[in-house]
Amino acid sequence: MKPFAYVRATSLQQAVDAHACRPGSRYLGGGTNLVDLMKHDVETPTTLIDISRLPLNRVEELPAGGLRIGATVPNADLAAHPLVRSGYPALSQALLAGASGQLRNVATTGGNLLQRTRCPYFQDVSKPCNKRDPGTGCGARDSTYRDLAVLGHSEHCVATHPSDMAVALAALDAGIELYGDTEGPRQVAATAFHRLPGAHPEQDTLIRPGEIVTAVVLPPAAPGAVSLYRKARDRASYAFALASVAAVLELADGRVRHVALAFGGLAHRPWRATVAEQLLAGAPLTDENVLRAVDAELAQARPLRGNAFKVGLARNLARDSLAALAQACGGEPPERLP
Amino acid sequence: MHQAGSGSDPGGGPPHSAPDGAHRSRVTLRVNGTDRDLDVDHRVTLLDALRETLELTGTKKGCDHGQCGACTVLVDGRRANSCLLLAVAQDGAEVTTVEGLADADGTLHPLQRAFLAHDAFQCGYCTPGQLCSAVGVLGEAADGQPSHVTGTAAPSGPVTLTTDEIRERLSGNLCRCGAYNGIVEAVAEVGAGMNGADVTAPSSSAIPPRPDVIV
Numbered sequence: 001m002k003p004f005a006y007v008r009a010t011s012l013q014q015a016v017d018a019h020a021c022r023p024g025s026r027y028l029g030g031g032t033n034l035v036d037l038m039k040h041d042v043e044t045p046t047t048l049i050d051i052s053r054l055p056l057n058r059v060e061e062l063p064a065g066g067l068r069i070g071a072t073v074p075n076a077d078l079a080a081h082p083l084v085r086s087g088y089p090a091l092s093q094a095l096l097a098g099a100s101g102q103l104r105n106v107a108t109t110g111g112n113l114l115q116r117t118r119c120p121y122f123q124d125v126s127k128p129c130n131k132r133d134p135g136t137g138c139g140a141r142d143s144t145y146r147d148l149a150v151l152g153h154s155e156h157c158v159a160t161h162p163s164d165m166a167v168a169l170a171a172l173d174a175g176i177e178l179y180g181d182t183e184g185p186r187q188v189a190a191t192a193f194h195r196l197p198g199a200h201p202e203q204d205t206l207i208r209p210g211e212i213v214t215a216v217v218l219p220p221a222a223p224g225a226v227s228l229y230r231k232a233r234d235r236a237s238y239a240f241a242l243a244s245v246a247a248v249l250e251l252a253d254g255r256v257r258h259v260a261l262a263f264g265g266l267a268h269r270p271w272r273a274t275v276a277e278q279l280l281a282g283a284p285l286t287d288e289n290v291l292r293a294v295d296a297e298l299a300q301a302r303p304l305r306g307n308a309f310k311v312g313l314a315r316n317l318a319r320d321s322l323a324a325l326a327q328a329c330g331g332e333p334p335e336r337l338p
Numbered sequence: 339m340h341q342a343g344s345g346s347d348p349g350g351g352p353p354h355s356a357p358d359g360a361h362r363s364r365v366t367l368r369v370n371g372t373d374r375d376l377d378v379d380h381r382v383t384l385l386d387a388l389r390e391t392l393e394l395t396g397t398k399k400g401c402d403h404g405q406c407g408a409c410t411v412l413v414d415g416r417r418a419n420s421c422l423l424l425a426v427a428q429d430g431a432e433v434t435t436v437e438g439l440a441d442a443d444g445t446l447h448p449l450q451r452a453f454l455a456h457d458a459f460q461c462g463y464c465t466p467g468q469l470c471s472a473v474g475v476l477g478e479a480a481d482g483q484p485s486h487v488t489g490t491a492a493p494s495g496p497v498t499l500t501t502d503e504i505r506e507r508l509s510g511n512l513c514r515c516g517a518y519n520g521i522v523e524a525v526a527e528v529g530a531g532m533n534g535a536d537v538t539a540p541s542s543s544a545i546p547p548r549p550d551v552i553v
Contacts, residue, residue, distance in 0.1 A: 001381045003361040006426050028427060035383070035422045036403050047359075048380070050427050076416075080483040082494065089490055096486040100510020101478065102471065103404060105416040106423070228490075237486065237509035 001038050005047040012212065015051050016181040019210040022047040027212060029072060029111040032103050037116060041125050042132055052108070056214055059083070065220030068177075071110030071213045075099070075165065078109060088218060090227035090246045094168035097231045100238050110213035113166055113176065113193065116204065117159035117268075118240055120145060130156045131201040146306040147242060151267040151298075157201030158304060160265055161194055162240050167264035168229050170272050171246035174218050180211035187217065194269030201268070225250040225258060226328040230321050231265075232313050241265035243313040249285075249325035256280045259322075261294075263314050266301075273297040276318070285326050287319070287334040294318045365429040369394065370438030378425045385409045385420035388435060396436040396466045400512070407511030410467035410474075411435050417474025419510075436466035439473065448531065449473060452524035460515035468511045472525045475499070475507045476532060499529035 005022070009015035019025050024046035028034060031052075037043040056070035059081050067083060078084055079095035099107060107115075121127045121139040128137035140148055141158050148158040169176075174190040193205050207213070221227075231244035244264035250257045259280045261273040279293035294315050301311045323333045367374050367384075369392060376391055385402075388394045388411070400408030402421045409421040412434040420433075439447040449472050452458070459465045479497040487506045488497055497503060504525045505518070513521065 004380055005359045005361060006363060006380045006424075008427075008429075028424075031424060031427065032404060032419070032422050035424060038381075039403065048424075048427075052427065076478075076483065080481075085484065085490075092484070093486075093490070096484060096488075100407065101474065101485075101507050102407060102410055102417050102419045102510050103422075105474070106418050237506050 002041070002044045004045050006050065007047060008050045009054060012051075012054060012056075012179055012214065015049050015054065015212060016179065016210055018047070018049050020181045022049070025049055027051050029108040030074065030106040031111075032099075032107045033111065033115040037123070040123055042116075042123060051212060056110075062217070062220075067218045069109050069216040069218070071177075071215055072108045074105055075107045075109070075112060076101070076104035079104065087221040088168070088172055088227065090171060090229045090248065091165065091168040091218075093229040094164040094231075094244075094246060097229060097241075097244070098164040109165075109216055112163055113169075113213055113216075114205065114207070115163060118162050119148070119159040122159060131159060131197070131204075134200075134202050141304065144306060147240065147265070148304050148307055149267050150301040150303045150307055150310050151263070151271050152196040152300075153268065153302070153304075154197045154199065154201070156199055157197035157268065159197070159201065159268060161204070161267070161269050163270070164229065164231060164241060164244060164264060166190065166194065167241075167244055167262050167270040168227075168246040169216060169218075170270035171248050171260040171262040172218055172227065173260065174216050176213060177215040177217060178207060178211045179214045180208055183208060183211060185214070190216070191270070191272050197268045204268075222250050222258060224252075224329065226325050228321055228325060228328075230317050232317060243310050243317055245314065245317040245321050246270075247318070247321040247325055249322060249329060251285060251326065251329045251331055254284055254331060256283055256285055261297075261318060261322075263318075266310060266314055273318070275300075285322065285331070285334055287323070287337045290319055290322050290334065291315075291337065363426050363429075365426055367425070367428060367430075368432045370434060376425065380424065380426045382425045383421050384411070384413070384423040384425050384428055384433070387425040388420060388433070394435050394437055397470075398463055398466055400464070400467070405512075406464070406467075407471055408464050408467040410471045410511065412470055412474060415477065417471050434470070434473075436469055439469060447473070448528045449476075449524065452527050453521070456520040456524040456527070457517070458520035458524040459513075459517050464511060464513045464515075468508070468513065468521055471508055471511045472521075472528075475504070475525065476529060478507070479503070479529065480532060499526060501526065504529070 026045035028048040028050045056072040058070045060068045075095050079092045085092045121129045127139040169190040175187045176193045177187050179185050227248040229246045231241045233239040241264045246262045248260040263271040276293035276297040283289045327333045398408040400406035404419040404422045411420045485506045487502045504522045
């Protein structure tokens with residue numbers, strides 16, 4: 001690990017000021033990903049600006065409904081929060097499906113959003129990687145490593161985003177609050193926060209240099225809406241998603257009043273399935289309609305060597321999730337096509 | 339420089355005596371009930387500070403990347419991978435390692451006794467991390483924190499540590515000897531005791547304390 005200076009921030013403004021005058025600095029939250037990447041020499045900050053003790057560790061109910069989750073709220077605390085468990089079960093379930101108990105105690109809400117891909121070519125400085133070192137090429141694309149994107153990848157990068165939490169936030173229409181030295185405070189939609197790789201895979205998100213994630217804002221949960229998160233992985237616990245789905249459903253008279261579907265493990269960002277959602281809106285939630293919608297979404301998939309299985313996996317996860325939610329809405333699960 | 343026990347102070351600026359841009363700082367950690375002042379290179383993890391500076395080698399270095407759980411300790415009462423925590427960022431923290439689990443008179447923690455009674459280790463390398471992690475699990479379950487396998491309709495309040503719950507909650511602690519069955523039995527026994535029985539009582543098989551075993 002390279003030597004670095006350390007600054008403990010006492011205020012948000014002091015943190016962004018410190019970043020502005022120290023080129024090559026990084027903010028430190030829980031550090032569960034950053035410190036690991038520093039050990040690999042993937043991250044070589046000149047200064048760590050520790051923001052973990054800033055007063056951003058509260059979950060507040062908003063006056064008009066909804067929740068504002070401070071950026072340093074640990075993943076474990078957020079998953080266990082009574083208002084998250086009752087109003088946003090997909091978020092609680094996504095957090096609990098990720099990492100281990102030890103990591104969830106330390107990892108923060110903001111850090112979870114900003115964690116980097118676990119593509120082994122990104123983490124190995126001896127390998128080419130356009131995300132880590134732009135212009136060096138992509139070592140993963142033609143490798144035997146299979147946990148790569150099937151949707152939205154580019155010739156420059158085929159990595160997936162590893163977060164479970166971010167997939168739930170995409171389906172729940174969350175907002176991300178940011179604060180920057182020159183930008184001041186701003187809020188962006190969770191669905192817009194993470195990028196597709198295009199020609200610039202080094203940029204995971206639309207965050208600008210020096211900006212800090214200060215909070216995640218959840219809109220009020222609709223009274224009749226239900227949500228869940230399902231994840232398929234190589235072992236029963238403590239593994240990243242091969243494919244996952246966060247789903248929100250509200251039915252009215254057997255028809256879809258609101259549906260949100262987001263996939264994890266398939267792309268460089270949480271993949272909000274807008275094609276499927278549009279096909280399902282207003283329609284009866286039959287197995288036939290669900291399959292037609294999900295298949296239309298996944299028709300965009302371009303599997304790589306060895307990961308075509310993810311398309312079928314995602315299809316089955318979405319189908320089972322919507323059936324379970326239809327039942328949770330008080331209806332019968334749709335009769336399953338053969 | 340922070341004074342001993344000043345962990346609740348949010349602090350500020352470059353830590354304490356360190357000049358701006360320095361690569362070392364002085365920190366105070368309260369380890370197993372004793373304040374320890376350290377001068378650390380910022381690159382030093384809590385794990386290395388414990389093992390190499392404080393010579394508390396009970397905490398083990400396995401993967402050094404947060405994947406195996408061998409380095410698990412309790413920081414301000416919460417279990418954490420000490421290999422991923424920078425010592426400088428833990429200034430003022432209260433740390434409990436495996437050396438701090440037994441009573442001052444050498445009476446082993448109920449989990450340590452249960453591990454002996456249930457043959458919950460072979461080589462013992464993962465055991466300090468398993469024990470600290472299990473202490474965390476007991477607290478989290480008593481506190482009503484859910485896990486991935488807790489039913490979504492489960493009532494609030496303490497979570498019963500079934501075999502499925504224990505396996506899920508301890509999934510961040512690997513054991514290459516495969517002593518999982520004994521580990522699960524040991525944690526289940528102590529967890530069941532916490533639901534009413536006296537956890538300070540000797541475990542059912544009444545194996546006498548052997549403080550020499552777990553180091």
